[in-house]
Amino acid sequence: MIHSLFLINHLGDIFLEKHWKSVISRSVCDYFFEAREKAVDPENVPPVLQTPHHYLISIYRGKLFFLSVIQTEVPPLFVIEFLHRVADTFQDYFGECSESVISDNLVIVYELLEEMLDNGFPLATESNVLKEMIRPPNILRSVVNTLTGGSNVGETLPQGQLSNIPWRRAGVKYANNEAYFDVTEEIDAIVDKSGTTVSAEIQGVIEACVKLSGMPDLTMSFMNPRLLDDVSFHPCVRFRRWESERVLSFIPPDGNFTLMTYHISSQNLVAIPVYVKQSINFFEAGSCGRLDITIGPKQTMGKTVEDLKVTIHMPKAVLNANLTATQGNYTYDCTTKMLVWDIGKLNPQKLPNLRGSLSMQTGVPNPEENPSLNIDLKIQQLAISGLKVSRLDMYGEKYKPFKGVKYVTKAGKFQVRT
């Protein structure tokens, strides 16, 4: 399956290589570099490349390319998903997934990769199992280890690896038993010029931070589980309970994890929290343009819209922007042509407005397309779909845990066409 892995930074340097079978020369990456050159954006590099003897499957994460070399037929998603899992693991271990952090922890990274794949086939990918085998770095431990000669590597097989719940460590103990759940919903929407919604979907995720001793068995139920159109679960969730009762029943992993994600598709009605009135015009004569944007609340369910931000990728011809914002401030980056208007809280009484003129390059024909507006926003304590957790019960342990649920609505890929 996965033959080798190369980590490549944005400059095109290979800073780590790992082979699970015979060594493959790093010259195989040249094909990748070629493709990388061709694609203007790193995002546009085809994830799957064919070379005379190998196939290259890569992902782009955190300005790094994870490039795997494949020799025989394998489902491409298998590899892609695995590479993302590797990146997630690094993130989990070191707090971020960047070149410097990987280089600083080269040995741990190598040990991890060694454990995650055997002969190219995934062996242990659960973060909890890995953490028992290879302990994440921390300063105290490394000091102690240097003094005592202790090691960062577990000596016994993690129990999780053998049990049916590989995601949970055994013998977890906390002084304060707490379980927090963050319900985050992102609205993906396309709104057209006239303000009608072309498509709108909600992408929800329940992130959990569970710090409970022992082997708790949790059951989470919703006020309105029917809302959930399409769901995917962490492996810990008992699917049958969900199918039959629409409750989430699970033995949670220890620490942070994504309990479930759900999707409320465009077939349902999705509330759009803000409306945008905009006019962006470019004039042939005088080589200038005018911009006027107003944002107002639409369906906010009585909550305040915060962290409102509008990002516009201007056409190349726009040289500069001379605007006034009634609220917040704006920046225009002439090189990337990004106009960012950071508004902050949306005040329904006094709607924020940004207007002014754009200076254009002379002699260049006017862009015929108006740039679309990307909107960021956040609404606290609201799940825009109306999803509500009704209760969380714990079985299997005696103590009383502290439970908390937080709701947040954000704009996902929220785009207003102009």
Added chain:
Amino acid sequence: MTAMQKLLQLPVNAVNMVKTVQSQVQGQEEDKSPVLTPDSGQQAWYSALQPDELRHLRSGGTGGGGGGGGGGGDQEERAPLEEGGGSGGGSSFQTQPLRHDDLKEMLDSNKDSLKLEAMKRIVAMIARGKNASDLFPAVVKNVACKNIEVKKLVYVYLVRYAEEQQDLALLSISTFQRGLKDPNQLIRASALRVLSSIRVTIIVPIMMLAIKEAASDMSPYVRKTAAHAIPKLYSLDPEQKDQLIEVIEKLLADKTTLVAGSVVMAFEEVCPERIDLIHKNYRKLCNLLIDVEEWGQVVIINMLTRYARTQFLNPNINESLLEEGGSGDKTFYGSDEDEDEDEEEKEKKAEVAAMAKRKPYVMDPDHRLLLRNTKPLLQSRNAAVVMAVAQLYFHLAPKAEVGVIAKALVRLLRSHSEVQYVVLQNVATMSIKRRGMFEPYLKSFYIRSTDPTQIKVLKLEVLTNLANETNISTILREFQTYIKSMDKDFVAATIQAIGRCATNISEVRDTCLNGLVQLLSNRDELVVAESVVVIKKLLQMQPEKHSDIIKHMAKLTDNIQVPMARASILWLIGEYCEHVPKIAPDVLRKMAKSFTNEEDIVKLQIINLAAKLYLTNSKQTKLLTQYVLNLAKYDQNYDIRDRARFIRQLIVPTEKSGALSKYAKKLFLALKPAPVLESPFKDRDHFQLGSLSHLLNAKAGGYQELPDWPEAAPDPSVRNVEVPEWTKCSSREKRKEKKVEKPFYTDSEGESGPTESADSESDSATGSESSSGSEESGSGSESEESKEASESEEEEEEEEEEEKKKKKKDLKKPVQESESEQSSEEEERKHQRKSKPRKSESESESDEDEESESESSQSESEDSESEAEVKKKKKPAESKPPPKPVKKESKKEKKEMSLLDLDDFEPAPSPQVTPVNTFLSNSLVTDLEGLSLSDSVLSPATIAPSSTLKSYELLHRITGEGLSVEYCFSRQPFSPDANMVAVQMQFTNNASSDTKNLHIEDVKLQSGMRVKEFPEIELLPAGETATAVMGIDFCDSTQAANFQLCTHTRKFFVSIQPPVGELMRPVFLTENEFKKEQGQLMGMNEITEKLTLDVKCRNEHTIVQRVTTAANLSRVPCGSDKECSPPLPPPDHPVHRFAGRTVTSGSLVLVTVATKEEGAAQLTVNCEKMVIGTMLVKDILQALTQ
């Protein structure tokens, strides 16, 4: 970094040179210094440098830089290369290479911490891709080190370099052999891992032995490692294949989930062709699947897809047969009667398969098992698993069931862009074959300006594939916004997409063409060029209609510079010069002028144009043509010179010119076929979806072809498993193998082992079907009745709670009545059964047979419910006998009452009972709706005994000249199209002569409405009656559907107008859900009416009956939703709630009847569609007060 480090790098090479053992063996990355030779003076200098000094130098930074000058020359250049991958952070130890000597010294020390430090540095070097092979002897010594981390790092080193230094690697083997005997399973496993990874051919026999031993290790983890080792050994020495297959066979029989994935992986790599090894393990694999780790799931699912393709029949083989069975459900079931009897029937199965073309298709229960057990995995968080299930469904599931994967795939579109890329490729392929599947998700494929180009193009592809007459306007509107995008590649792709839509959907061809013509005035040349190319293709389809467009394009030659576009225009003008006789010569004149400055493709087209004009209009263009040809004669490009020469010979008649010139006109102006604009994804599905080969559209190495379905199914009994002694007990149900491990997902002690229950005696009677049947009877024995699940097993399986089941079974009785035709047959059968000695086998088989039919016919709702089995396990099979008498009883009961009192259905209000209602989510209900028999059982209010179905007259026998037609709304879902209302028509021929060719013609509908005609009735003999079902989409209006009913002699104008109550289908809501939905449908959407109930209509039963007769709604069980509030005692004045959705738009229809004193009541209808609401109020009011 820099100078000092470069200096410090030098010893690497220096040391290499001294090494005698393996001075030749250098890694490919290792640069050899041409400067350094073994006996050069510099080398002495390096070795003289003591470690201490080195350390000093290191801390001293550039202090010693001068000394490094000796490295000089080439080193300067090389060093940065070696350090290229480094982070540049000089602080971390990895970036400060140590001399190998120092490392060796550290490795030789007896302090573990030093060893560890050294190993860490060495591993860091390996990670960077630097050569550390010369340290091999020093490292290999530490393989026996006690410190586990050192050991692990040594393993890492060994695996990397052992292949290069085989002799030395042998030194470590004895340690591994010892490790293989270690009591610690982790050590055993890792010893095996390394042993099998070091790729030294000499130790093949040792490896083989170790693998064999590990394959029967106690620890499943070690066995897993053994499975991993198999492909390693195979790649090292393919001659071991036979022995390895033995090990694989053994491990395949392993019952732990841990091993399953790995061994299937080994199977795929070593012997994918040995499909026979899977037979015995097939059911086990299916059942374990959900508990296998996600990576294993992917591999197993892919393998099982292939397996199923060799073992089962194509479920879509009888597509046509199924479809024409609009009325065919009956024949479908009926024809199976003969099949559900006995053992011998089982043996006939193969025959049946052979006769598949004539006989209805029966899905092998094992096939069903696979589909059922993979379905929950669509909810996996792992995109690869979802994709694997999706491809399995695409390749294996009956057409009607494939739809379930669309939702999950659409969900993946929110994932990382790489995942999107792969998923979209697959969706593109699927959407060609099964467009309907993705149509509801059209909007999810809309493109955002922030998407990467490759994603945009793929989405565009999908949108184009999904385009049809109904949605094309929306799609074209979307395309219009895309054309304005800044991303020009994407714009070009959009224009091509428009072209494809235009070719595929003739209705919009003109619109598209006009749109494209408008684009010709676009400022961007690329856009214009692409449009020209596409227009050219479109015009080729109907040139005569569009001479003005050609004229318009002719004008463009002045402006457009893109060669391809110019060439296209010229070709068009040449081809259709007869349509533009005036302009064509003028264009040629202009082109002749600019000939020398044109690109080659344009020149070629100019020559072509000249030739064609010469042939059609030689008077005007003779000189021009000669001029052009002369110019071409001296062109630099030989192709153009050749072409000119060739054309001159052909068209200009000379004495010498051959016979060909007579045919010149035919040659040049032959009618050219219009190009077909096809999706590049067409027919890509001959590759297994989700595979690398599919993505690349080329066979990748090691790709296993997806076999075609077999003509006849191979013997299914090969999958039967021998039953271990100890599990043998009196009943089949109990004869299940206990798994070593208890799967996580099955919460209770049971296990999802329906397959194990299928044993040698009961041949293919298997699967959860059969067991669910028995399970049911088990539970039934507790409650007062039982059925052996002649229908609706599927639902049964879903239930956990007994009460639910009880309820269900009650409900079933009416259903039997409702299937008027079937019930008689069914009863007969039942009697037969009863009279038969109740052999459990025969019984469960028959169940299973019926079941599989019903499954195969419609989309099936559930995946295997091991809960069900669990239950069954708990309930020993002794409980089987009782059903018999009970059933009689129930039958009697049934005869007495046409409709069972609903009070009976309500479970005793105990707290455990109540969550029952949440079980059936909406989606579940809709899933189930496909089951024509059982769906109506689902919720109480959907019971519509046939007696209460109101018939309407469509054609009176007088007007119909003997033919009379009645219709009724059967309230069955119309299977070919869920948005249609099924109308059952009954034709009676009262005339004395036969009526032939009964069919529908000339359907006149309001916009939006659709009709699915019933298949033509070829012959209706005198005095006979026939029924047929047609589907009408009334678009949620009560507008009549008008059409002509034709016989071979006459045509009758008839119309069907639906009562409003038939425009909906029941949905199952819990009370809470109902209230919530109701809360959202207030104000305008709510209509309330006070009424006094009819005297006869004051009890619950009649109210419910009347409402459900008036409208196709389902009753909402009241007071039973425990989610928030504890159940209340039933109030004195009950409130009845009913819920449904309109058939076309799916808007909720909620009806509440609140009774008060003295027969007073209040009727409330909440519906988004106000018209429907108003009409419904009227209808229900009438029903309740009459």
